[in-house]
Amino acid sequence: MKELRTHAGFPIKPLYGPEDLADVDVGRDIGRPGEYPFTRGIHSTMYRERLWTMRQYVGFGTPTETNGRFKYLMAHGQDALNVAFDLPTQLGLDSDDPRAEGEVGRVGMAIDTLADMEDAFAGIPLDRVSVSLTINGMAAPITAMYYVVAEKQGAAADRVVTTPQNDILKEFVARGTWIYPVEPSLRLVADLVEFSAKRYPRSNPVSVCGYHIREAGCTTAQEMAYGLLIAAAYIERMLARGISVDDFAPRISFNFTAWGKIFEEVAKFRAGRRLYARMLRERFGATNPKSWMFRTLIGGGGSAFVVQEPENNIVRGAYIALAAALAGAQTMALPTYDEAYTIPSAKAQLIALRTMQICAEESGAADTVDPLGGSYYVEALTSAMETEILEEMARVERMGGIVEAVKSGALQAEVARQAYRFEQKLASGEIPKVGANCHVGDTPAAADREVELYASDPQVAAAQIARLERIRRDRDGGAVARALARLRDEARAAGNLMDPIVEAVKAYATLGEIARALKDVFGEHKEPVKF
Amino acid sequence: MKVLIAKPGLDGHDRGAKVVAQALRDAGVEVVYSGLKRTPDEIVRAAIQEDVDVVGLSVLSGAHVLLSRRVLEGLRAHGAGEVRVVVGGIIPPRDVEELRKLGVARVFPMGTPLPDIVAAFTKEARET
Numbered sequence: 289m290k291e292l293r294t295h296a297g298f299p300i301k302p303l304y305g306p307e308d309l310a311d312v313d314v315g316r317d318i319g320r321p322g323e324y325p326f327t328r329g330i331h332s333t334m335y336r337e338r339l340w341t342m343r344q345y346v347g348f349g350t351p352t353e354t355n356g357r358f359k360y361l362m363a364h365g366q367d368a369l370n371v372a373f374d375l376p377t378q379l380g381l382d383s384d385d386p387r388a389e390g391e392v393g394r395v396g397m398a399i400d401t402l403a404d405m406e407d408a409f410a411g412i413p414l415d416r417v418s419v420s421l422t423i424n425g426m427a428a429p430i431t432a433m434y435y436v437v438a439e440k441q442g443a444a445a446d447r448v449v450t451t452p453q454n455d456i457l458k459e460f461v462a463r464g465t466w467i468y469p470v471e472p473s474l475r476l477v478a479d480l481v482e483f484s485a486k487r488y489p490r491s492n493p494v495s496v497c498g499y500h501i502r503e504a505g506c507t508t509a510q511e512m513a514y515g516l517l518i519a520a521a522y523i524e525r526m527l528a529r530g531i532s533v534d535d536f537a538p539r540i541s542f543n544f545t546a547w548g549k550i551f552e553e554v555a556k557f558r559a560g561r562r563l564y565a566r567m568l569r570e571r572f573g574a575t576n577p578k579s580w581m582f583r584t585l586i587g588g589g590g591s592a593f594v595v596q597e598p599e600n601n602i603v604r605g606a607y608i609a610l611a612a613a614l615a616g617a618q619t620m621a622l623p624t625y626d627e628a629y630t631i632p633s634a635k636a637q638l639i640a641l642r643t644m645q646i647c648a649e650e651s652g653a654a655d656t657v658d659p660l661g662g663s664y665y666v667e668a669l670t671s672a673m674e675t676e677i678l679e680e681m682a683r684v685e686r687m688g689g690i691v692e693a694v695k696s697g698a699l700q701a702e703v704a705r706q707a708y709r710f711e712q713k714l715a716s717g718e719i720p721k722v723g724a725n726c727h728v729g730d731t732p733a734a735a736d737r738e739v740e741l742y743a744s745d746p747q748v749a750a751a752q753i754a755r756l757e758r759i760r761r762d763r764d765g766g767a768v769a770r771a772l773a774r775l776r777d778e779a780r781a782a783g784n785l786m787d788p789i790v791e792a793v794k795a796y797a798t799l800g801e802i803a804r805a806l807k808d809v810f811g812e813h814k815e816p817v818k819f
Numbered sequence: 820m821k822v823l824i825a826k827p828g829l830d831g832h833d834r835g836a837k838v839v840a841q842a843l844r845d846a847g848v849e850v851v852y853s854g855l856k857r858t859p860d861e862i863v864r865a866a867i868q869e870d871v872d873v874v875g876l877s878v879l880s881g882a883h884v885l886l887s888r889r890v891l892e893g894l895r896a897h898g899a900g901e902v903r904v905v906v907g908g909i910i911p912p913r914d915v916e917e918l919r920k921l922g923v924a925r926v927f928p929m930g931t932p933l934p935d936i937v938a939a940f941t942k943e944a945r946e947t
Contacts, residue, residue, distance in 0.1 A: 375829035375880055379856075387858070390882035391829050464831020464855045504834045595930030628929045629911060631881075704837040711838050711933050724930065744881060817854035819837040 295548045296509035296676045308668035317562065318667065321657045325565040327558045327670065328658035329616040330581040335654035341619040342644045343420060343585065347372030347396035348631050349748045351408035354397040358412060360634060366641055370420040370621060371408070372396030373430070378465040380426050380803025383752040392749035395631070400756045401796050405433040406440070415443035420451040420495070425467040427454035428476045428786060429802045432793045435488065451492040451541060454480050457518045458497045460694045461703060462504035467803065470695050472810035476785065478525045483786035485536040494522055495585070497543040503591050505707020508552055509673060512560045513680035514699070515542060516567065517690040523572055533572045537579035544584055546611040547592030554660055555669035557584070557615035559677055586612035588623035597723040598739055601625035605643050613653040614660055620644050631742035697816030704819045756798065763796040771795045772805045779809040820944040823871040825853040825862045827890065830880035835907060839875060839936055846937050859886060863893035866902055872944040878908040884917055891922045903943040907931065
């Protein structure tokens with residue numbers, strides 16, 4: 289019989305039975321949904337009372353174009369937004385910065401000033417929709433802009449629900465939109481968490497991501513292990529400020545993938561919920577049950593998809609949606625079938641949304657809580673994943689802890705090593721991909737006829753730059769200079785930087801100006817290049 | 820044979836670049852990796868300083884045409900036009916020809932098998 293392994297690396301037996309659950313204490317380890325340690329889910333009734341939120345990742349071109357796509361998706365039943373920003377915005381460069389050439393409005397929408405944010409959310413009531421902002425190094429100023437737009441719309445602060453990603457540690461490991469060195473970057477994360485916890489009680493000021501690290505190549509167990517360690521690192525920073533864990537932990541959320549083997553993915557989340565609950569209660573002393581809950585977005589993971597015969601990715605997406613539902617996702621997002629080629633078309637985005645809706649309404653996956661609970665296989669896998677995750681966490685501790693492992697580049701090197709191993713398994717066929725390394729068709733797919741390629745419009749950058757120049761001309765230059773000087777001064781001290789950032793935003797300082805003011809004080813990150 | 824794997828522009832996705840770098844190293848090639856977010860000018864200077872045979876650019880943000888042009892122009896301007904430049908990443912089919920016209924020796928769009936990439940680097944290096 290062929291040997292099979294999980295993506296985490298341990299073998300899968302051909303059959304599981306009661307003997308595999310000998311070490312499981314049902315009351316202690318599995319329990320009831322909605323109760324500690326939440327193995328079966330964070331709510332007692334799960335989808336019977338409330339379906340997962342559907343939140344596709346959208347953003348391209350100018351804020352006005354993105355605003356149009358937001359409204360299109362909302363008209364088709366999407367209930368929440370997830371905003372993509374272009375790379376200059378993510379890195380704190382204005383659209384007319386020489387380094388932004390060729391990148392303005394390309395992988396997301398361009399934001400230079402508060403005025404762009406006002407356009408992006410024109411006609412979208414921010415006291416009624418929840419909006420994720422995929423922004424990290426620039427999370428503090430972009431979220432400040434969002435809060436100011438909400439305020440200008442007249443939204444009450446306690447009605448504003450936003451989730452800035454604000455997870456800088458994973459940016460150093462994967463995705464790469466770091467700007468400042470690790471320590472001041474962590475300070476900015478904590479500043480936004482603290483500010484939001486005090487002023488915007490329903491916002492989720494950090495979304496801890498295993499997702500991108502998995503996309504960069506790590507295993508399932510590593511994805512969960514690193515995510516839990518990153519969350520712990522942020523919690524420690526907050527506690528060091530003298531803030532009580534129950535004052536911010538209930539608003540911590542997560543972002544993970546579910547693209548591998550369905551049952552392993554489900555087990556990963558069941559084990560992760562259990563480990564997180566125990567960590568928060570036992571290690572950090574949280575007493576509010578909401579602090580113990582691992583609330584997560586479960587997304588696709590474009591690395592599940594292949595370039596050959598791209599329409600098959602629609603089928604892969606459906607299995608991912610099923611895995612996410614069975615895993616107990618609070619929010620779901622799927623990659624689009626054309627993602628390996630292009631910025632998603634409106635059609636591809638609608639198919640992804642429809643896939644989640646079909647999973648929710650037709651498949652029966654949402655009919656009862658944790659439908660796989662009690663399965664010999666899934667319970668045994670959950671225990672095995674828990675052991676594996678703990679081992680991966682211990683490995684990082686041996687590197688000096690997650691922050692040190694990120695600073696030294698040891699963690700990045702491990703993820704790159706796993707990515708290479710994965711590629712070798714693809715090449716050998718150990719990890720099968722239909723149409724790519726097995727059941728390969730005899731006619732190469734005419735992929736470019738099957739997907740509608742996004743044509744980036746050269747006018748976007750010109751329009752964005754013209755608008756930026758107009759705002760620079762029209763604003764009160766004295767107010768901008770004063771706000772930026774205050775920001776520099778306060779960055780040199782130890783206080784929370786959100787108030788001076790909000791002042792700069794309101795004066796229509798550009799994102800590049802705000803980023804530069806902080807760079808003057810913090811300097812820039814120097815990547816430990818290892819592979 | 821010596822190769823520079825480089826990440827020009829602002830794109831922070833380095834999985835592909837690091838996988839290719841490891842595969843080339845395993846194939847006995849001397850590999851230098853630039854790290855993320857290098858400017859074309861920095862890449863040109865590194866290629867000359869390290870005296871590489873091939874520069875492999877990895878771009879996933881869509882800015883590949885502009886960035887490749889800048890690197891090729893820079894190499895020529897510094898009298899290093901003989902250095903071969905290859906490009907991989909999210910390269911839509913319609914851009915492959917355009918990159919070739921600019922002087923890119925080989926293009927590795929999405930889904931190119933790793934062994935093919937390693938073989939192509941070796942072949943380009945032999946021809947320099």
